[in-house]
Amino acid sequence: MTRGSMSKGLFALMLLLVLVLAGCNNDGDSERELASIDDFEHMKTNEGEAIEGGTLNFGLVSDTPFEGTLNYNFYSGNPDVQIIDWFSENLLAFDENYNYTQEGAATFEVDEDDQSITFTINDALNWHDGEPVTAEDWAYAYEVVGHPDYDGVRYTQSLSSVEGMPEYHDGDADEISGIEIIDDKTIKFTYHEFTPSLLAGGVWAYPLAKHIFEDIPIEDMASSDAVRQEPIGYGPFKVESIVQGETVTMVKNEDYWQGEPALDGVNVRVINPNVVVQSLQSGEVDAVSTFPPDQYLDNADMSNVEYLGIIDNAYTYIGFKLGTWEDGEVQPDPDAKMADVDLRRAMWHAVDNETLGNQFYDGLRWNATTLTPPSHPDYHDETIEAPTYDPDLANEILDEAGYTYANEDDDYRTDPDGNELVINFASMSGGDTAEPIARYYMQAWEEVGLNVQLLDGRLQEFNTFYDRVEADDPDIDIYQGAWGVGFDVDPSGLYGRNAAFNYPRFASEENDRLLAEGLSEDAFDVEYRQEVYSEWQELMVEEIPVFPTVYRAILVPVNNRVHNYGASFDKFPEAQRHQIAVTQEEPFVADQIDEVEEEPEPEGEEDEADEE
Template sequence: MRKTNWTKLFLAMMLALVLALAACSKDSGGSKEKADGGDSNKGKTEQKGGESEEGIYSIEDFPLVTSNNAEPLEDGELTYGVVTDSPFQGTLNTALYSGAVDWETIKWFDEALLDADADFNYKEGAASFEVSDDKKTYTFKIKDNVNWQDGKPVTAEDWAYSFYVIGHKDYTGVRYDDSFRNIKGMEEYHTGKSDKISGLEVVDDKTLKMTFMDPTPSLLAGGIWPYAIPKHYLEDIPVKDLAKSEKVRKKPLGMGPYKVESIVPGESVVLTRNEDYWRGKPALAKLTVKRVDPSVVVKELEQGKVDMVDSFPTDQYPDNADMKNVEFLGNIDMAYTYIGFKLGTWDKKKGEVKPNPDCKMCDKNLRKAMWYAVDNDAVGKKFYHGLRWSANTLIDPAHKSWYAEDVEAPTYDPEKAKQLLEEAGFKDTDGDGIREDKDGKPLTITFASMSGGDTAEPIAKYYIQAWKQVGLNVELLDGKLHDINSFYERVGEEGNDDPKIDIYQGAWSTGTDVDPSGLYGRNALFNFSRYASEENDKLLEDGLSLEAFDTAYRQKVYKEWQQLMVDEVPVFPTVFRSIVVPVNKRVVNYSAEWEDKEPFLYQLGVSEKEPVK
């Protein structure tokens, strides 16, 4: 799925659940050189200083694309498993769905009008585009051979219609955000002051012009909604009723390589080849998307009941690395886990962070000491067998043009942690091994962490023990882990910061757009640490300025921002993560990359009639 900044925050919340459950999502980013496939992954070990560590894997050793180079069968059929313990919601429309599970069906029959380059910026796909000199106006031209699956052409009116649906006051989805509000006239339309969006101009049947109020380089990194909706098919349905309509839930229409043939609600969808697909003839004659319970994923793969799945837990890879009928692909994910420090609260009236200069965690050396005290490299190896690894910045390495590998961040050094605490005045005044605060009073730090999966509790316990070893008394919030809804409600997703929480463990999916202001800006609700500073404000603003259209300038800005966050430590990243994707050995032309990059989904095929078992 192409995750853009219009869904970044919603999907980030979804990812936090995925991380807590120790699952591995298909959503991926970045690229690696193609490596040998097949059995080459078996028994991989990480080489360090001439020594090998058995059972420790590196994502760099995994191929990105299937190694099967055979020609796909003309009448091939494939079964794609979506791993979930809940029924599909069945909202099969790009503008209306809210769950990642529904996307795993949508992506086969519908797609974006734009493709993405190596830096996840838009490039020509089903539409080409031109940008005005002032970077405010974008003119898109849809190709003549791009049609809906009922034979009707995809038009500029269809693309504009998607904006009118999402911006409508009765819209029931989750897409309407700042990227839509940035369109000239959108707010007037959304509030009912106008029945037109002045920033959208349908020039002709195939040409759409969009004008934005605030030009930023993020527009081309996902800040422009790239999906059309078939206006001729859906316009008679009131916007408030679209998500529940039969045309969305039972008979969806798209422009992608496959078209929906039949649906078993909540369980499976059968799709067949779209002979009129604009890129070319799809390789498969038939595709079945079916729900797979997490408890039987391995069995379904081993028995050939599914050829591939959307997600596979990285912590289960070592026990299944020798699965003989599948090839494991891998990639760096656009995500990281982190420890956050509560440094203020959310001002609901102003819609901004309100720093608290007297907060318990306000001492920068206390925060930095807590980073030095934990061995995140060991966490990645012990709990994820090297498929997650110690992180140094808040921009992940999947964003290769922006990730600052050379930024020096604290690594495991408990003696350095103790030194910083001593110098900051956190001393053990009564000899019990636990440090008091600067006034000599007992210091207890309350830690919020999420429940879920086999790794959540032992990881939380490890961090608590590591902090205790440098003299800090850290206790779980209410003495337990919390489910995702309770956790985020108390951490502050509604702006209600629980005063009991001093630190917390969270996770973010960063999306294609490298801009971190939606997570760490002064006006970002999801800035749960409630950190704000003038220097942070300036760097985030500079990263979205007209000057930032120059890549070298933007790289410099974001490197400075990454260093600032290491120096200030409002949060610290713990581990980066990878995705591991098992595919049956009969599968050809499949990549652990994004769907809008080659090989595209329409090229996916099978070389044998039956799955390899």
């Protein structure tokens, strides 16, 4: 008889989960009803009549000041872009699958034979100082971000795919041959790499005001007043004043290309993660940039807000080290400790991710199946049967693969050659749930006879974790990470043979073929591309270089006085910031406000961090 799931170890595991749940939930009731992403609308319910004007208060949730690099072409951190999005915007609009539509401030025509896209900027689009947004401004953004003196992070594959951009970036050309300004409002980009990704978030569509920046040296632009003190955009609101790192005050842009905004203005202020709930209850803020899902059930009945929800473009995963990174290419190691796919499959069957999502996140994270999350409904293949929790099957797989017990009384299995098998597990510190979740996984694997030990006997600090994972530290056999997948579903930047972010160091000819097909000319046919990426998702379920653990919900609580607010202003055409309105001057206050004393956030606040 194999060592089953009803052992003393399993009892300890279940006790651990119950204790964690009791600790995380104020009422200690492990039987309370769970939440589901299906419970939430993505647009705010409009109750009452909107007034003219009013000011929205937006809470930027952070335990540190925002950096204040307030321009799309130079920012690097999420807090800054949360601010930028209020006063500027992408020239191109998206549908729910993040494909470009013709509803944005620029329309476009695609010429596949010429490998080019021609864009026309709306005649009504002006910078906040009244100057028109021109094709020359758009070209100037490419000239700055692609310049050798530029030291930011915005030079990406999509920019480098423009004809002549690599030569310009390397300093071998003075201009970018693939950019043609046809007239003041029309620009043509020609690509030496023309892929379907270009039409799914792959075009850099953030002009740079040349009349403001042209006299500033490129290396000084990011620190200039034009970025830090007086940022300019063309969005529905414009910056009036900044208290660096703390607040940004904006007023409406009466000249906005889609019409005058309904609000008079927006105030952005930093609020500490410890007081998010209290700030919402008191009406100090009308909405926040992020809300912790593990606090939802305790505050689901907050009387003055409505919760919106959306599926995050992300998944958490367990990765297996299968090789190394050498000279810009993955080098698989057939002798790696985790090279046996049967071992990896058994480890997937051994963990109960659905219960984990319920216990630690009250149902707002749930069992993941493939590496294309359901945030991209046209590409996520829900028909694929991925391994699910089945410890008996995990034991059977390990037995048949030769991972056996040397002696009847042994607690742990040996490898197929009879050698001791110890698997080193790297996981990040941060938040109340980080350590219990890591302990859960180790206990679950112990239940099927695998000796999995926490790397160095402790959780790794954020920077140390990534330094060691990226460097292929030989002491790491498996690790827990998370990916934010971006707008385009192309996974080659994460799992391609030449992708530095391919942390498991997995490569195969079949993987190469499918990734190439997903970017081929044939893949401009959406149905063909869907078939390719369905095959790729199936391949990853079969090969298991990593396995996804949970998908995530994003919750957006919004004060009841607010109209027309969306859980996402990128994904849904009906969510437009210039249409946000309020029904009264002052926010609604909750019936009952919790009194808390603000305490310093513990080091490593996040339970996990996106790797991209």
